[in-house]
Amino acid sequence: IEFMKKIGIECENLEDPKSRWGVGRVTLNLLKEYAANPEWQKQYKLYLYFKSRIPNDEVLRNPIFIKRILGFPSFNIFYHILMPLRAMADKLDWMFFPAYQLPPLCFGKSIVMLTQDVYYEYKYGSLPFRYRLSYRLFTNWAARFATKILAISETSKKEVARVYKIKPERIFVNYLGV
Secondary structure (H helix, E strand, C coil): CCCCEEEEEECHHHCCHHHCCCHHHHHHHHHHHHHCCHHHHHHEEEEEEECCCCCCCCHHHCCCCEEEECCCCCHHHHHHHHHHHHHHHCCCCEEEECCCCCCCCCCCCEEEECCHHHHHHHHHCCCCHHHHHHHHHHHHHHHHHCCEEEECCHHHHHHHHHHHCCCHHHEEECCCCC
């Protein structure tokens, strides 16, 4: 008997359709690809974690997803406490964090999308101090403790490995497409 793998995906980045770019677009396209692939649906069950609400996108109305609204207005409490606890309760096989950071309470297998841009932003960028501090803490935590790191190109993989001092074997590439 083959068991279906349970995979969680942090989806807070989808909640405001007006500000969807980068991470939100990647996440939404991943969900669309999954919804269009019946073979994947036989192998994997996706659990989607939202902070406050589920957007009205057609793909998100699809019953193939298990959707969780954790209902807490603070991003930090949602991301670093509630979501990891809910993921543990859901007994996931893997958890995917598309937004560059790994919560310290995430103890299971994890995949974090990481780019060198985030490193340069917290090191030399002009974001407010609290964002730079958060990126510094939780992207480095991801680099150190995530089971796997997702990079968006071979060049990005090499640069992520260099700046975060990650063994290239822990990094895999998923090209974003043309």
